[in-house]
Amino acid sequence: MPDKNQHIRRREAARDGYAGDLQRGFVPPADILEAREKLEIVLDLPGADEHSIHVSLENNILTVEADVKPESPEGYELVHSEYNIGNFQRSFTVGNAIDPNHIEAHFSNGVLKLTLPKTGHSQPREIKVATD
């Protein structure tokens, strides 16, 4: 028997940024900034800690995963809830212009900042115009 409420739950999941069965966690909001020599990706991962964050790059797909343990105050009862607690996951497609060996990650106050340097080839070069 089809679950009548499935579509409602899907919609609620989408509203909350939760990808449900499709992915393994909430989709965190991200800023992507491009400079001449690098890309910067900044993600909000509240509740995660630096040890629970995994960043990987495979086939031009950069994936960020963070495990978040539900941390309810002991003995307390939840009476009002506006955010859900759970793992985060988000993937980005990055071009060949990124140097995979020099990606840096820095986590502070619940925010992950990834710096992806571009390879030498994609940095702007000034082409000299030759004359006879």
Next chain:
Amino acid sequence: MNMMDYGYHNPWADVDLVRREMKNLFESLYEDIPRERRRVYPPVNIYTKGQSVIVMAELPGIDPAGIHIFVSDDTLEITGTRGERELRSGEAFHRQERRVGEFRRAIRLPFMVDSERVEAKYKNGIIRISLSRLESAGRKKIEIKTNL
């Protein structure tokens, strides 16, 4: 907290009464604004145990010194600013989903708060504010005298 303390009415239903009313009023005007931006900020979870309340709020990426917490009577107020990354020459945003700017959130609790016993901790982008009910505002058992 036991529901019986307040009779049949759930006091936590009023925490965001104003927000809901405003939301109904303005929702239709702002349908095209991404949800992340029009949502009340910061989102909070509220926990209770006896006469104690813990309010937790997601505030990632803010220097704790820039978060201000005020308590008066039965209201907890959280204010601050979430700074924006300034663009240097040659830089451009491809995507900007993270919320920036000033925020202010007032939360009405179903009792008077003891302002001397408020504690706030910030860790990994989540602030945890512990509050207690003001003793004198609590329920007091009145003895009935007999044999007058």
